[in-house]
Amino acid sequence: MKAVMVQAFGGPEVLAVADLPDPHPDAGQVLITTEAIGVGGIDVLIRSGALAAYGATPGRILGSEVAGTVTAVGKGVDPTWVGRRVWALTGESGGYAELALASAETLVPIPTDLSAVAAVTLGSSAMVAHFALRHAHFTRGESVLVRGAAGGIGVMAVQLATRGGAGAVAVTTSSAERGDRLRGLGATHVLDRLGRGAPDAPANYDVILDIVAGADLPSFFARLEPNGRMVAVGAMAGTPPADFGMEMVAAFRKSMSFATFSADTVPALERRAATAELFTAAGRGELKAVVHEELPLEQAVLAHRRMDAGEVFGRIALTVTPPDGRFPAS
Numbered sequence: 124m125k126a127v128m129v130q131a132f133g134g135p136e137v138l139a140v141a142d143l144p145d146p147h148p149d150a151g152q153v154l155i156t157t158e159a160i161g162v163g164g165i166d167v168l169i170r171s172g173a174l175a176a177y178g179a180t181p182g183r184i185l186g187s188e189v190a191g192t193v194t195a196v197g198k199g200v201d202p203t204w205v206g207r208r209v210w211a212l213t214g215e216s217g218g219y220a221e222l223a224l225a226s227a228e229t230l231v232p233i234p235t236d237l238s239a240v241a242a243v244t245l246g247s248s249a250m251v252a253h254f255a256l257r258h259a260h261f262t263r264g265e266s267v268l269v270r271g272a273a274g275g276i277g278v279m280a281v282q283l284a285t286r287g288g289a290g291a292v293a294v295t296t297s298s299a300e301r302g303d304r305l306r307g308l309g310a311t312h313v314l315d316r317l318g319r320g321a322p323d324a325p326a327n328y329d330v331i332l333d334i335v336a337g338a339d340l341p342s343f344f345a346r347l348e349p350n351g352r353m354v355a356v357g358a359m360a361g362t363p364p365a366d367f368g369m370e371m372v373a374a375f376r377k378s379m380s381f382a383t384f385s386a387d388t389v390p391a392l393e394r395r396a397a398t399a400e401l402f403t404a405a406g407r408g409e410l411k412a413v414v415h416e417e418l419p420l421e422q423a424v425l426a427h428r429r430m431d432a433g434e435v436f437g438r439i440a441l442t443v444t445p446p447d448g449r450f451p452a453s
Contacts, residue, residue, distance in 0.1 A: 285309030337421020413437030
C-alpha cells in the first residue's frame with residue numbers, strides 16, 4: 124500500500140510517500156480501505172516535533188481519522204462490519220494510507236447521505252467540540268467565545284453553540300473574510316486574535332473554548348464572567364506560560380474555572396453515539412461540514428504547507444482513489 128510517513132521532524136518537506144506492506148488487523152481491530160483522511164492540527168504538531176517530549180517519534184504514518192470501507196476484521200470483531208462504510212479513529216498515527224487499521228470500538232457507520240470527505244471533516248472535530256461544550260457545562264442562553272474559531276474544532280464549536288441556544292457566540296479570527304464566514308455558521312460577534320473589536324460584543328463570557336493556548340491565553344481570563352469557565356481544547360500556538368494561572372488567582376472572587384479537555388477521557392461508547400448523532404444532524408442540514416480543500420493522498424505535503432501558512436478554514440481532507448475507480452457499495 125501507499126502511505127505518507129514522517130521521515131524526520133521538521134517542515135512539510137519531511138513527509139514522503141512510501142510503499143509499505145499491507146497491514147493486517149489484530150484482535151479487536153478492523154482493516155479499512157480508505158476513501159478520505161482527515162488532516163488535523165495534531166498531525167502538524169507531530170510532524171514538527173512539537174510533541175516529541177510526549178512520545179511522538181519520526182518514522183510513523185500520520186493521520187488519526189479515516190473514512191472508507193471495512194475489508195477485514197480481526198479476532199473478536201463482528202464480521203458483519205465487512206463491506207460497510209465507516210468513519211474511524213486510528214489513534215495518533217496510521218491514517219495517511221490506502222489501508223488503515225482502527226479499533227472496532229471507534230467505528231461509526233457513515234449514513235448514505237454523507238460523503239466520506241464530510242465524515243472526516245465533521246468526525247473528531249464535531250465530537251471534540253460537542254464534548255468540550257459539555258465539559259464547560261454550557262447551557263442554553265449562555266454566552267460563548269471560541270478562540271481560534273477558523274479551524275476544524277472551532278467551526279464546529281460555533282455551530283454547536285448556536286444549535287445549543289447560546290445567547291451570543293463570539294469568535295476570534297485573523298481576518299474580516301474569515302469573520303464573515305464564521306457569521307454564516309452562527310457567530311454573532313467577530314473579534315481579532317487578542318479579543319478586541321466589535322464594540323457591540325459582550326465584554327465577558329460564560330464559556331471560553333480555547334483552541335490556541337500559547338502566550339496570550341492568560342489574558343482571556345479577564346474576559347470571563349463570574350463563575351465563567353475556560354476550557355482549553357488545543358495548543359496550536361504552543362503551551363501557555365508556566366504561571367498562567369496567576370491571572371485567575373488574581374481574580375479569585377470571580378470563582379472562575381479553567382480546565383483542559385481531551386476526548387480520550389470520554390468512554391468509547393459515548394464518543395460513537397455522539398458522532399453518529401452529529402452525522403445524522405449533518406444529514407438533516409443542521410450542521411455543515413466545512414471543507415477547505417480536497418487533495419489526493421500523495422499531496423499531503425501541500426496540505427501541511429496550507430496548515431503551516433494558516434490558510435485553512437475548516438479542514439483539509441486527503442482522498443484515495445481505488446485501483447478500479449470505485450469503492451464497494453455500503
